[in-house]
Amino acid sequence: xxxxxxxxxxxxxxxxxxxxxxxxxxxxxxxxxxxxxxxxxxxxxxxxxxxxxxxxxxxxxxxxxxxxxxxxxxxxxxxxxxxxxxxxxxxxxxxxxxxxxxxxxxxxxxxx
Amino acid sequence: xxxxxxxxxxxxxxxxxxxxxxxxxxxxxxxxxxxxxxxxxxxxxxxxxxxxxxxxxxxxxxxxxxxxxxxxxxxxxxxxxxxxxxxxxxxxxxxxxxxxxxxxxxxxxxx
Numbered sequence: 001x002x003x004x005x006x007x008x009x010x011x012x013x014x015x016x017x018x019x020x021x022x023x024x025x026x027x028x029x030x031x032x033x034x035x036x037x038x039x040x041x042x043x044x045x046x047x048x049x050x051x052x053x054x055x056x057x058x059x060x061x062x063x064x065x066x067x068x069x070x071x072x073x074x075x076x077x078x079x080x081x082x083x084x085x086x087x088x089x090x091x092x093x094x095x096x097x098x099x100x101x102x103x104x105x106x107x108x109x110x111x112x
Numbered sequence: 113x114x115x116x117x118x119x120x121x122x123x124x125x126x127x128x129x130x131x132x133x134x135x136x137x138x139x140x141x142x143x144x145x146x147x148x149x150x151x152x153x154x155x156x157x158x159x160x161x162x163x164x165x166x167x168x169x170x171x172x173x174x175x176x177x178x179x180x181x182x183x184x185x186x187x188x189x190x191x192x193x194x195x196x197x198x199x200x201x202x203x204x205x206x207x208x209x210x211x212x213x214x215x216x217x218x219x220x221x222x223x
Contacts, residue, residue, distance in 0.1 A: 033211075042116075042200050042213035043156065056210060091155055100146065101202070101211055103155040 002026065004104035006092050012110045018080035021107045025073065025094030032069055033101065034077050035091040043091055049075065050097075082111045115139060116203050118214035127223050131188040135201030135214055138182065144204035145177055147186045150216065151197045160186060191221040 005024040013019050025032050030051050035043035046065065048056040051072040060067065064083070069075040079086055089108050095101040117136050125131045133147075144163055148156035162168045162175040162184065174187040184203070188195055198216040205212045 035213075040120075040215070042202075042215045045210070045212070048210060089155075100158050100161050102158060106155045 004092055004094050004102055006090075006104035006107050008107060009105060010108050010110075012112065013082055015084055015111050016081040018078065019082055019109060020079075021077045021090050021092070021109075023075045023077070023092030023104060025075075025092070026102060029094035029096055029102075030072070031095045031097060031101075032075050033091075033093040033095075034067060034075070035093060035103075037089045037091055037106070039088075046077070046090075079109075082109070084111050087111045114214075115205060115212045116201055116214040118199075118201050118217045120215060121218040122220050123217055124220045124222060125191050127191060127193060127221055129191050129221075131191045131195065131219055131221070133186040133188075133199050133201075133217050133219065135184045135186075135203075136182055137184070137201075137203040137205075137212075139203065139205045139212075140179075140182065142179075142182075142203045142205055144211075145175070145184045146202040146211070147173075147175060147184075148200040148202060148213075149195075149197045150200055156200055188219075191219075193221050193223055195219060196221050 032049040034046040037043045049069045067077045089106045091106045093103045147160040150156045160175040168175045172189045176185045200216045201214040202211045
């Protein structure tokens with residue numbers, strides 16, 4: 001069974017530029033998560049989807065961040081415009097309802 | 113008070129010893145508890161899940177849960193240098209599907 005797939009693995013951009021991250025969850029996993037992880041910290045939830053519905057986006061900075069999960073499968077996380085403080089690893093994860101959560105490899109963003 | 117607290121470490125143990133990692137949480141309604149291992153530069157990898165009070169063993173790993181004390185721990189027996197990593201505790205909050213992570217404990221196993 002394929003794991004959670006994320007792209008790109010690495011992205012370097014200038015501040016104020018836009019950036020987008022893509023995630024394909026494990027087949028059959030209806031719950032999809034986007035987490036942000038800063039160096040030396042645990043993952044922090046940005047948004048959680050149950051199928052197509054964003055059920056928890058309270059930690060998503062909506063002035064510059066947006067996310068979508070069309071057709072309840074793939075998801076895209078966008079930042080526009082990026083700021084220096086957005087440099088971090090963006091982790092996508094998926095799970096079956098109430099069960100173990102599995103992470104992708106992550107997308108490391110560097111904003112210069 | 114943070115929702116999930118872990119000692120940041122580093123916890124240094126000699127090869128072959130038992131490593132004990134601890135985690136406390138604030139939400140008394142939490143039902144699901146997980147331990148993840150994260151190597152430097154890699155994403156978190158699930159190693160144990162536990163849902164009821166008591167112990168759960170899987171190979172060299174034992175997870176212990178005490179809901180009354182809001183405490184979950186991970187024991188690693190016969191620690192190996194390859195166990196050197198950051199161990200993240202994750203706890204469900206506000207429903208089964210919302211996982212809150214601690215900041216992690218860095219474990220160093222020295223030969």
